[in-house]
């Protein structure tokens with residue numbers, strides 16, 4: 001029905017695009033060994049975009065009928081017409097390329113191949129491992145499965161189908177004793193099926209969470225000092241996201257987001273010149289990495305995605321700019337125009353932003369540190385509007401003395417400024433230390449859009465960083 005409609009002539013518009021999104025989200029939680037009622041959310045709708053005399057107009061509907069879509073085309077055309085009175089940039093059809101293709105997440109165990117009972121059994125099996133002592137006051141093992149189908153049609157013949165399966169498995173344990181409360185967690189967000197509930201993997205992850213939360217109860221406070229800092233991939237995820245991903249979003253650099261999400265310390269003239277980090281720093285935009293949370297073949301305007309270097313040997317090369325931002329900035333970009341759902345227009349977003357691994361084993365990295373601290377798992381974050389000065393807290397830390405991990409430290413934090421921090425990168429873990437994480441909650445845009453992003457990184461070491469204790 002949509003394809004036929006797009007073939008007929010329309011209101012003298014330059015281009016019409018229809019994006020249909022169908023999404024089912026299912027939530028399973030076991031709290032303190034008890035299964036909570038599962039829930040499921042279904043969402044479906046259509047975003048209609050038109051390009052008219054160089055200006056875009058948008059309208060969306062959740063009514064699945066051709067008459068509702070036609071009405072949206074008329075509303076969007078009126079909005080495009082009105083935009084002419086507030087001109088920002090005149091676009092051509094170049095920013096909506098013709099494209100055909102499909103993408104389907106690789107899934108070994110589909111959601112419908114396990115019963116609800118079997119899923120809860122797997123989640124409940126780890127509950128006793130998360131509670132290894134009476135001081136544990138709360139445990140959670142949960143699973144979220146999101147199945148999304150996105151169909152994109154354009155009046156230029158574009159036809160794209162993408163089916164994504166996103167899974168998030170979370171294990172938490174909170175303990176309290178003598179006025180000290182600590183939480184340890186392990187969250188994995190990947191594109192895969194229910195193989196994420198592999199009993200042996202879950203047990204291993206729960207064992208670490210359950211044991212470490214008790215270690216934290218007895219641990220010393222993280223000291224205040226300047227020393228070498230070693231970060232695990234689950235903290236590197238947040239570090240890359242906040243101090244590389246967001247500052248490189250081209251719409252921020254162009255000023256579009258300054259009212260809400262913020263601006264960027266990066267300027268247009270920095271591309272090709274700025275020494276962002278040490279020679280060890282290689283950052284790629286890679287929506288092609290199998291299983292990573294934000295993998296896709298096309299962005300939501302039909303631009304085919306490819307792996308691109310954003311930072312190569314420490315030098316800033318390319319920003320996170322979609323075809324629209326590339327047109328406006330006259331700079332190279334990537335295929336990253338994405339929307340959180342059918343009722344939002346696509347804007348510049350991160351996808352998978354990864355730090356490429358080096359050669360050192362974890363032990364070799366520690367061996368380079370005479371006095372330092374090793375931190376795992378983000379707990380808190382704060383960064384300024386220009387994505388420059390930051391302060392991040394982690395759940396778990398260990399002192400590094402003479403190249404070896406020693407005592408456990410609680411409430412670890414560190415602070416730095418983005419480019420000096422990345423220039424202090426002194427050692428990079430090998431592929432054996434490389435791990436992929438993701439989140440479904442990267443927020444940006446007015447109205448707000450929470451979107452899924454992925455970040456993979458090896459273990460990394462940084463020279464002379466300010467660390468300090470205290471719950472943030």
Ligand SMILES: [Zn+2]
Pocket residue numbers: 241246441442443
């Ligand atoms: Zn974000």
